[in-house]
Amino acid sequence: MEDMPSALPDGEPVPDDGALPASALAGAADRPLGFYLHVPYCATRCGYCDFNTYTATELRGTGGVLASRDNYAETLVDEVRLARKVLGDDPRPVRTVFVGGGTPTLLDAGDLVRMLAAVRDEFGLAEDAEVTTEANPESVDPAYLAALREGGFNRISFGMQSARQHVLKVLDRTHTPGRPEACVAEARAAGFEHVNLDLIYGTPGESDDDWRASLDAVLGAGPDHVSAYALIVEEGTQLARRIRRGEVPMTDDDVHADRYLIADEVLSGAGFEWYEVSNWATSEAGRCLHNELYWRGADWWGPGRARTVTWVGCGGGT
Ligand SMILES: C[S@@+](CC[C@H](N)C(=O)[O-])C[C@H]1O[C@@H](n2cnc3c(N)ncnc32)[C@H](O)[C@@H]1O
Numbered sequence: 001m002e003d004m005p006s007a008l009p010d011g012e013p014v015p016d017d018g019a020l021p022a023s024a025l026a027g028a029a030d031r032p033l034g035f036y037l038h039v040p041y042c043a044t045r046c047g048y049c050d051f052n053t054y055t056a057t058e059l060r061g062t063g064g065v066l067a068s069r070d071n072y073a074e075t076l077v078d079e080v081r082l083a084r085k086v087l088g089d090d091p092r093p094v095r096t097v098f099v100g101g102g103t104p105t106l107l108d109a110g111d112l113v114r115m116l117a118a119v120r121d122e123f124g125l126a127e128d129a130e131v132t133t134e135a136n137p138e139s140v141d142p143a144y145l146a147a148l149r150e151g152g153f154n155r156i157s158f159g160m161q162s163a164r165q166h167v168l169k170v171l172d173r174t175h176t177p178g179r180p181e182a183c184v185a186e187a188r189a190a191g192f193e194h195v196n197l198d199l200i201y202g203t204p205g206e207s208d209d210d211w212r213a214s215l216d217a218v219l220g221a222g223p224d225h226v227s228a229y230a231l232i233v234e235e236g237t238q239l240a241r242r243i244r245r246g247e248v249p250m251t252d253d254d255v256h257a258d259r260y261l262i263a264d265e266v267l268s269g270a271g272f273e274w275y276e277v278s279n280w281a282t283s284e285a286g287r288c289l290h291n292e293l294y295w296r297g298a299d300w301w302g303p304g305r306a307r308t309v310t311w312v313g314c315g316g317g318t
């Protein structure tokens, strides 16, 4: 059985009734509660990414095991209701909601708002709840962002990765340079208080100058949060295969270390404070509370980790 290929990720699914062990419930009242809502769809797969996400072609290959995009919001809302049943009369309002992916913004804005409304209806949101969605730069426009803001989202995280076209090409990104920066302006115009840009450093072919150009582009765009990740070559990805075939050079740990120092120098010089391994924010209010909630061992429920059941596993969140 061990070698049997599976369309589902590793890990133990929770039982059908969603029951939690007593140890998970002990002392819960003293811990903040968050929700990570996973949306496992992408238009295309970036060569470096091994996240639990499916393109339309990959989805067909799963033989219908996974919920389709069309009824995904409904499926997820059912899981939020299941969480309510499992947690019974737990009085905690939800402190953070993070919609991650995949590409959540491949769904209609109304779907994301419906999923959030389910959390609000079933649990209630804390007055100052942080409500984030991830978004791909090419998948949103001002009307979409306005609908999210109106529906209760107050933080958005765009996958920028690089400002240089040749780096985006190695990463198989489909957005054009400049689009993530425009997204920040559109998100601000829609009323988003908090905006993050994700960057990746150490991509084969990226120079120090390219990296500095990406950081400068971020500063020019004016987000209040930056996540900068060293490129990880994940087994089984297209990038790993290209490196093995010698088409692309392997990443270099020393280069990664240098780029990390450059990131801290540039971001700190522009008023960002480093507060977690890969994260910088302009103020305490700009930090990703959902991410901090993971680090502090708070409680979170993760509908949509796979199929139609809730999986115990690692959520995303910056
Ligand atoms: C769930 S993903 C992305 C959100 C969105 N789908 C996008 O790509 O714009 C969150 C972030 O993880 C980072 N990431 C994913 N795979 C990575 C890898 N192999 N190495 C480094 N960073 C990675 C990227 O910066 C990405 O924006």
Ligand code: SF4
Residues within 6 Å of the ligand: 041, 042, 044, 045, 046, 049, 050, 051, 053, 101, 102, 103, 136, 159
């Ligand atoms: S990095 Fe984002 S867009 Fe690319 S495959 Fe992964 S989740 Fe999808």
